[in-house]
Amino acid sequence: MPVTVVVGTQWGDEGKAKIIDLLSRDHSYVARYQGGHNAGHTVVVGEEKYALQLIPSGVLYNHVTPVIGNGVVVDMPTLFSEIDKLESRGISCSRLKVSSQAHLIFPWHQLHDALAEGKRGDDKIGTTLKGIGPAYADKARRVGIRAGAVLDPASFTAQVRERAIDESAILVALGGQGVDVDAVVAQFATLGARLAPYICDTVNELHEALDAQQQLLLEGAQATFLDIDHGTYPFVTSSNPIASGACAGTGIGPRDISRVVGIAKAYTTRVGSGPFPTELADASGAPDELGQALITIGHEFGTVTGRQRRTGWLDLVMLRHAVRLNSLTEIALTKLDILDTFDEVKVCVSYTLNGETLRGYPDRAEVLAQVVPVYETIPGWKTSLRECKTYDSLHANARALVELVEKIVGVPVTMVGTGPERDDCVVRS
Numbered sequence: 001m002p003v004t005v006v007v008g009t010q011w012g013d014e015g016k017a018k019i020i021d022l023l024s025r026d027h028s029y030v031a032r033y034q035g036g037h038n039a040g041h042t043v044v045v046g047e048e049k050y051a052l053q054l055i056p057s058g059v060l061y062n063h064v065t066p067v068i069g070n071g072v073v074v075d076m077p078t079l080f081s082e083i084d085k086l087e088s089r090g091i092s093c094s095r096l097k098v099s100s101q102a103h104l105i106f107p108w109h110q111l112h113d114a115l116a117e118g119k120r121g122d123d124k125i126g127t128t129l130k131g132i133g134p135a136y137a138d139k140a141r142r143v144g145i146r147a148g149a150v151l152d153p154a155s156f157t158a159q160v161r162e163r164a165i166d167e168s169a170i171l172v173a174l175g176g177q178g179v180d181v182d183a184v185v186a187q188f189a190t191l192g193a194r195l196a197p198y199i200c201d202t203v204n205e206l207h208e209a210l211d212a213q214q215q216l217l218l219e220g221a222q223a224t225f226l227d228i229d230h231g232t233y234p235f236v237t238s239s240n241p242i243a244s245g246a247c248a249g250t251g252i253g254p255r256d257i258s259r260v261v262g263i264a265k266a267y268t269t270r271v272g273s274g275p276f277p278t279e280l281a282d283a284s285g286a287p288d289e290l291g292q293a294l295i296t297i298g299h300e301f302g303t304v305t306g307r308q309r310r311t312g313w314l315d316l317v318m319l320r321h322a323v324r325l326n327s328l329t330e331i332a333l334t335k336l337d338i339l340d341t342f343d344e345v346k347v348c349v350s351y352t353l354n355g356e357t358l359r360g361y362p363d364r365a366e367v368l369a370q371v372v373p374v375y376e377t378i379p380g381w382k383t384s385l386r387e388c389k390t391y392d393s394l395h396a397n398a399r400a401l402v403e404l405v406e407k408i409v410g411v412p413v414t415m416v417g418t419g420p421e422r423d424d425c426v427v428r429s
Contacts, residue, residue, distance in 0.1 A: 003216045003252055005243045008223025009262040009322035011232075011270035013302070013309060015334035016263045017041030019415060020057040020219050021422050023261070028214040029206060030058025031067035033249030034239040035221030036105060036135065037078040038128040040302065044420045048089070054079050056219055059091060065209075066093075067202050069218075070101035071239065071249020073135040074147055076191040097200035100148030106160070106188065107179050108167035109134040115176040125235055125273060128305055136238040148199055150192035157192075161185050203251030210256060218246040218257075224322040225270075232365040235274030243326040261414075262328040264319055266336040266345075266401065267294055269309040271302055275369035278312035278348045287311060290342075298338040313375065314401075315348045316408040321361035323409050333405060334417035336398060337424075342380045345401060348373040349408055376404060385418040391428050394418075 004023060008014045021043045024030050037053040043060060044050075050060060054074065058064035068074060083093045109131030116134075117127050127133060138144035145163065149156045161181060168178035206216060220241040225231045227242045239245065243260045247253060270276055280291030287295060287310070294300060294311035301308055322328065339345050351358045351371035362368045381395035388394050394402075394416065402413050416426040 002210055002213075003218065003257045004259040004261060005218045005220070005246045005257055005326075006261045006263065007220045007241060007243050007246075007326050007328075009264045009319055009326070009328070009331070010223050010268050010315075011225050011274075012039070012221075012223040013269050013271070013300070014223060014263040014265045015417060016219065017043045017052065017057045018334060018417060018420075018422065018425070019261065019263050019332045020217065021060060022415070022425060022427075023217055024058040024061050024064055026215060027058065027064065027217040029065045029067055029209050030056040030217045030219060031069050031202070031206065031250050032056045032072055033069045033218050033220055033246045034071040034241055035237065036073040036130060036132040037075045038130040038132045038237070039221030041221075043422065045422055050086070050089075050091075053082055055082055055086070055093065055096060058217065059086065059093060059096065062092070065095045065097065067200075067206065067250075068096070068098045068102060069202055069250040070099040071245065072099070073103045073105050073132055073139070074098065075105040075130065076188070076195055080191065080194060096198050097202055097205060098147055098195065098198040099202040100146065100151075100199050101203075102147045103135055103139045103144040104147055104149075105131045105135045106145070106163070106167075107131075107184055108164065108171065109138070111171055111176055111179065112167075115171065115174060127272075133238040147195065150195050151199055153189065153192065157185060157189050160188050206250060206252060210252075216252070218250055218252065220245065224262075224325055225318060227325075230325055232274045232368060235272060235365065243328075260326055260329050262319075262322055262326055262331045262411075263334060264314070264322075264331055264405075265334050266314055266339055266417075267298075268312045268315050268318075269294075269298075269300055271305070271307050271309050275365050276310055276312055277317075277351065277368065277371050277373045278315045279310055280312050281310070293342075294338065297341070298335060313346045313348055313373075314405075315373070316405060317348060317351055317358075317361055317373075319405070320409045323411055328411050330412050330414040331405065331409065332415035332417070333402060333413050336401070336416055337385045337418045340381065340384050343382070344380050345378045345397075346375040347378065347401065347404055349376050349404075350374040378404070386424060388418050388426055391416070391426050394426065
C-alpha cells in the first residue's frame with residue numbers, strides 16, 4: 001500500500017495524532033495536506049507529551065521525513081516556535097520539508113479574522129482567530145503569498161510591504177486596527193530567511209519517493225464534518241479535510257491511494273457553534289452530568305485554544321456518511337477507555353425528523369439541528385481496558401460496541417484505542 005490517508009470522521013479532536021504516530025512506524029514520509037495552526041495533535045510517548053500544530057506527527061521518528069504540503073497555510077511564528085520547542089527536547093526537525101506552493105499567514109489575516117468574528121454578534125462561528133480563513137480567501141482571490149517567495153528575499157520583502165499597506169488600509173476602512181507596516185516587513189524578512197532552507201518542491205519529492213517504493217502517509221487536520229463543502233456549513237473550517245483533499249493538498253493522485261483510515265472517537269465532541277444531535281447538554285446548552293463526565297475523564301479541552309469541547313454519544317449516522325465521503329477502508333476507534341466507568345453506553349444508529357426515519361445524513365445544517373437521534377444501549381463494562389493488548393481480551397460489552405459500529409457503517413474497525421500512550425492500542429488484522 002504505497003499511500004495511506006488518515007482522516008477525522010467527526011468534528012475533529014478524534015485522537016488522529018495517536019493513530020498517525022502508530023502508523024508512522026511503517027512509513028518513510030508523513031505529509032500534512034490542509035489546514036493551519038488552528039489544529040492541535042497530541043502524542044504521548046512514555047512520560048513525554050508532544051502537542052503539535054503544524055509539523056506532522058511523524059517528526060517523532062528518525063526515519064520519517066515530515067512534509068508540510070501545498071494545501072497547508074503556514075504561520076511562520078508558530079512553525080518556528082514549534083521547531084524550537086521540539087529541538088530543545090531532542091527532536092530534530094532538520095528533515096522537515098515545506099512546500100514552495102503552501103500559502104503564508106500574515107498578521108493582517110488574523111486581524112481580519114477577529115474583525116469579522118466580532119461583527120457576527122450572537123452568530124459567531126467559533127473560529128480560532130488564527131487567520132486561517134482569510135489566508136485561504138487570499139489564496140482564492142489570487143493575492144496570497146506562497147512560501148517559495150522567500151527564496152528571493154528582495155521580491156518577498158516587496159510583496160509583503162505591498163500587501164501590508166493594502167490590507168492595513170482595508171482594515172481601517174472596515175473599522176478595525178491597521179498594521180505597523182515597517183515592523184511586519186522587518187519581522188517577516190527575518191522569518192523568511194529562516195524558512196528558506198526548509199522550502200522544497202514537495203510534489204516532485206513525494207512522487208520520487210513513490211517511484212522509489214517508499215510508503216507515504218497523508219494526514220489531515222480538523223475532520224470530515226468541518227469540511228468547507230461537506231461539513232455543517234457555516235460552522236466549518238476553510239479547507240477540505242476529507243480524504244479527497246489529500247490529493248489537492250499534496251499533488252498525489254487518487255489512484256496512488258490504497259488505504260484510507262478514518263479516526264472516530266468512541267463518543268463525539270465538537271468545539272464552537274453548530275448543530276450536534278447527540279450532545280449531552282441541558283436546556284441552557286451546558287453539559288449535563290454525563291456530558292461533564294466525558295469532559296473530565298476525556299480531558300476534552302482544545303489543544304490549541306484550551307476551549308472546553310461539547311460532548312455527546314457516538315453518532316453512527318454521521319460516521320456512516322463519513323465512510324461514504326472518504327471511501328474509508330477501515331476505522332480506528334479511539335478513547336474507548338474513557339467509557340470504562342459508565343453504567344451504560346448509548347450509540348446513535350439513526351435519526352428521525354417529524355416522526356419519519358431519515359434515509360441518510362442531512363445535507364443542511366438547519367435540518368441536522370432538528371433531527372432526533374435513535375439510540376441503541378450497550379451495558380457498561382465497568383473495568384479498565386488499559387491492559388488489553390488483543391481484541392479478545394477486551395470486555396464483551398466493549399467488543400459489542402465495536403461490532404455495532406462495524407455493522408452500521410459497513411467497514412472494519414482495525415484499531416481500538418485503550419489509553420493515552422502510543423502503545424495503548426489494540427490492532428486487529
